Amino acid sequence: MPKIADAPKRPANLSLNSKVLDMAKELGMNVSATVDALLAVEVEKRYWERWNEDNRQAIVDYNARIEREGLTLARYRTFARED
Template sequence: MQNLLIYDQNAPKRASNLSINSSLLEQARHYKINLSKLLEKTLIDTLQQKKREEWLKQNRGALDAYNERIEQRGVFSDGLRRF
């Protein structure tokens, strides 16, 4: 899934206050980890996973019906395949 489907990449940045374990913050600074970039990447990954789960939940009935139909009737090419 592309990031464009998840969020508006052109939306302006907004400041946000977060509380972070001070030891983790010190280590992140030591290694020059860009916390804003890391948080955005992690949020993208998490949102993608949540949206996948939501889609599967919303479409579970149709997926189950399709799989049951294929199990009972097979696919149209069953008689045509040579492998």
């Protein structure tokens, strides 16, 4: 995933629950920073959900090949495999 945390900020219009917004301000919260952090978490979650769905068949095929043929370098392992 591209690094998004260091991107420059830009203004956005949001509609937020007025009571929640008032309470956040009373608590001294930085609403912009809070929304930015929470949105970044949600974006990353959805990015990986989409990536997994887009690559689902390739992952299934890869796992089937490994199950069928084993790992290419498995013979060089210096540790015991636990099943």
